[in-house]
Amino acid sequence: MRIISGKFRGKKIEAPPQLPVRPTTDFAKTGLFNILSFRKNLAGSTVLDLFAGTGNITYEFISRGVAHITSVDHSKTCTTFITSTLRKLNAENAEVITDDALKFLEECHQQFDILFADPPYQNSPVAEIVKIVFSRHLLKPEGLLIVEHSSSEKQVTEPMADEMRKYGAVAFSIFVAK
Secondary structure (H helix, E strand, O other), X not given: OEOOOOOOOXXXXXXXXXXXXXXXXXXXXXXXXXXXXXXXXXXXXXXXXEOOOXXXXXXXXXXXXXXXXXXXXXXXXXXXXXXXXXXXXXXXXXXXXXXXXXXXXXXOOOOEEXXXXXXXXXXXXXXXXXXXXXXXXXXEEEEEEEEEEEOOOOOOOOOOEEEEEEEOOEEEEEEEOO
């Protein structure tokens, strides 16, 4: 995997093969960050990366100058790898938490400019994530919730749903806090 833009552009990161993950493709990641850069000034933003896996998305946000990012994954192997990689990048504006993502959301008291979630594609809790995020007001006004899911899955039709973008087998449903 590699960081595609920003301060660490082109940096390759070798994730251990035993991590229980499905990293976002460079094609989808490029599309995602094109959307984000069009909608938000990433510099100075606060971000939550749920189901962080290898930290692929976390490193992109760090590279693009976010003020702070919190990365959450239930796998201790994943969070140990993310912590190690962030240390190598000298990223002091990041926090890594080993926890169940939905449990973390239920107990969270912080608001974010951007919340990115990449849950497992099978039995994906997209609707539950959307419900928790908006019922607990975890986004700042005009904050974005982006949920990655299979492009064969229908977009969640919540009142806050803004759009869905497809990149091959990957799709991003985007929600905006009003």
